[in-house]
Amino acid sequence: MPYRSDFPLLVANPALHYLDSAASAQKPKVVLDAIRDFYETSYANPHRGAYSLSSLATARYHSARQRIAEFLGAVDFEALIFTRGTTEALNLLATALSVSNIRSGDEIVVTALEHHSNFVTWQQAALATGARFRICEMTSDGRVDMDVLEGMLNTRTRVVAFGHVSNALGTVNPVSEIVRLVRERSDATIICDGAQGAPHIRVDFDKLGVDAYAFSGHKMGGPMGLGGLVARRKLLERIPPYQFGGDMIEFVEDQSSTWAPLPHKFEAGTPNAAGAVGLAAAVDYLDGIGMERVQAHEKALVALAQSRLEALDGVTTYGPPAAERSGVLSFNVDDVHAHDLATILDSTGVCIRSGHHCAQPLMRRLGVPATARASFYIYNDESDVDALVAGVKQASTLFAGTIAGN
């Protein structure tokens, strides 16, 4: 277990099999240390004080932004905006675009695979602006149906929003291909929900071709409450601020105000500098391992879990073949509701997610009320797969003969 020992919570709980990293990842010690060090040596409100301690805090916040932008492949680090996470980043974009860009008669396209945060945001933006909300259906194995998408795009398409990786199925979407289709047929702003992408796949924002890419730090080993978006400068300069307050203004007149330059225009209020310092340490940690190795490690485990679960009677897995998926495996066991399965697995120390995974439109299309989801990260190993399979067998025996969902 080469990496497990880097994570204090997992070290303290040797019998724990944490398979819910798609919800939130555990934290390596280097991240906790970096946050503590920031508070113990460099803490003051950034951007405020004329004293050197505040300048030190500002410098650390600034270099964290540079480091995270570099990790995401964005040269223009001032176009990295910190938010509380992906959800707030997507709300920022949807709200600002609703004010400045989206008009009645325009079309907003999302996919049936989206997490609610990249679905409801655009659904509501459409309702508020009078735009048409269009949902690109998926194939039976849970991939974006590219033919359907192609047919949906036209000159009225104003926004196309899609996930890099599906949180419920693990589907890795062909970002470049989607971008190519959209650019050929429209002038739409392309937004990618990277909550499940950035923690697992090397992101090269400047080459990806999307206009904005949202991410959550806590899913990649960073602290809770700090994520953001990287975007093209032109987009961020064109849209209005999302929140108003300190730090984001240039001049405030009695009846009007002007905005600070990027990134401050979108960061009203005291920033989460400690969170940014923590996330910078997390991306250092991931780069130390190498994202290619992170991805290969997860893929191997998810493929192993999939083949061992599918070998059991009554197990159904969802989503595309292992080659096209990230470290997420969604499944159901005949006669055992996902919620019961999660409770039984919990009693053996295995943490999985059960339910609709904040993707109810997707669940409707799969025709199930819930699935069980096991998700893997760098600290997992084969013993976690063993425990998962053993727990599924136990649940299957207990519930044999019942008819789930009758």
Add this chain to the structure above:
Amino acid sequence: MADASLTALYQDIILDHYRRPRNKGTLEHATISVPMRNPFCGDEITLELEMNGDQISDVRFTGRGCSISQASTSMMTEMVKGKHVSEIGHIGERFRAMIMGDADAATDDALGKARALAGVARFPARVKCALLAWNALERGLAQSAEQNTAETRDTET
């Protein structure tokens, strides 16, 4: 199963109600129909009541969900069929107390077979499953009371 709290949660009687839910289906003469969802896990039931004044003369449910939500609903329908609103209020209160960990409520005769669900108290994530049916019933009875009030008003005017 080695885990004692797990054995307490999944007692035979609960699995039996999950396998063979009682009062499952729809009513021909329902006076109240309450759809209820557990947004946490997507479970859903629709509870139908046939009220005769303040008495539940018949009750049925449809829907799908986990063993706890389905067994709890099945047991609840058995307990309240034929009962008056005044009696049900007390039972519902005791049931909620039991699910929240009240040891006295867990031995209350008024709860009958539903005492088998006492083990849910050890599983905070499952409390909502056990209460889904009772929340639906509470809403249904409130709707019935509104109907009765409206009818009384109509008769008076």
